Amino acid sequence: MTEVPSASRRDADHDSLAPASPDIAGATWLRRIARDWLAFVVLGTIALLGFAKVGEDVFNHESGSFDATVQRWMLAHQNAAAHQLFTGITIVGGITGMEVLAVLGAVFFWYRGRRRVAASVLVAPVVAIASFNVIKRIYERPRPLGLGDPVDSTYSFPSGHATASAAVCCTLAYVLWRERFIRGWIALVIAIGAPLLVGLSRLYLNVHWATDVIGGWCAGVLVAVLAVVLYDRYRRRRSTAAARTTRTHPYS
Numbered sequence: 001m002t003e004v005p006s007a008s009r010r011d012a013d014h015d016s017l018a019p020a021s022p023d024i025a026g027a028t029w030l031r032r033i034a035r036d037w038l039a040f041v042v043l044g045t046i047a048l049l050g051f052a053k054v055g056e057d058v059f060n061h062e063s064g065s066f067d068a069t070v071q072r073w074m075l076a077h078q079n080a081a082a083h084q085l086f087t088g089i090t091i092v093g094g095i096t097g098m099e100v101l102a103v104l105g106a107v108f109f110w111y112r113g114r115r116r117v118a119a120s121v122l123v124a125p126v127v128a129i130a131s132f133n134v135i136k137r138i139y140e141r142p143r144p145l146g147l148g149d150p151v152d153s154t155y156s157f158p159s160g161h162a163t164a165s166a167a168v169c170c171t172l173a174y175v176l177w178r179e180r181f182i183r184g185w186i187a188l189v190i191a192i193g194a195p196l197l198v199g200l201s202r203l204y205l206n207v208h209w210a211t212d213v214i215g216g217w218c219a220g221v222l223v224a225v226l227a228v229v230l231y232d233r234y235r236r237r238r239s240t241a242a243a244r245t246t247r248t249h250p251y252s
Contacts, residue, residue: 040232044225051158051218054211058139058157063211070210071144074203083147086201090161093198098164099125105172109179117179120231121171128167128223132160132216144206152207159208159216165198166220171227178235195220 057063091097102125106118136155143156154160170191177187195217202208 040225040229044222047218047221047225051215051222054215054218055135055139055157058141058211058215063209067209067211070203071206075206078147078204082204086204089197090201090205090207093161093165093194093201095129095160095164098128098168101172102168105175109175114179116234117175117231120227120234121175123227123230124167124171124223125164127226128164128220129160131219131223132158132163135219136160141209141212144209146207147205156208157212157215158219159199159202159212161202162195162199162208162213162216163220163223166195166217167223167227168220169194170221170224171231174224174228175231178231 054063102121106121109115109118109121135158139157140155141157143152173182173187173191176182176190177184182190199213199217202213203210
């Protein structure tokens, strides 16, 4: 004999299928925003304070001892294989390379129908390049002599390679992770590993001082935070629109 569900049982089953109430969904949304913004504020503040400290030391000519120590260590550990490796890294991870990477990322998101995501990715190289060009003219810091290869004629602080790589790689890594194209650990490898190698290549090739690279990393992270905030603003709007559609047509 088939059991007929009671009225209370049918109501309970119906409630379990219904979407979450607006109050619960709203509270969850607010908690998520608070958590994300806290992370952005903390990271942005650390990067800003780091750049301010390094910039102050460079401006007041107080970084010479540290820069000279790092330079001596790098020059004492030169070999042909490492020189070739870091030359390749500095070419691939250069400003042009980062521009190409950002454009490829933007094209990928545009092709996937996420045009505003593509725009937020392109913010990183544009702002990074504009920023370090302005700052270089303010400091007018001479570069090291290099290792016999041609040295860029631009000023030294901050490193354009370090700034652009941190800005582009951190932004792309975060966006690809949030859009669920890559796992979290892969995003960390891209965001940390790539700028680290690019910055080290500039030190190994003796075309930048250590504080140039550290300042560039800090500036790049600041730019990435800006790009990520713009991206997350769009992402919240997209999520809110999807939630409204679900509440309006819960069983469509």
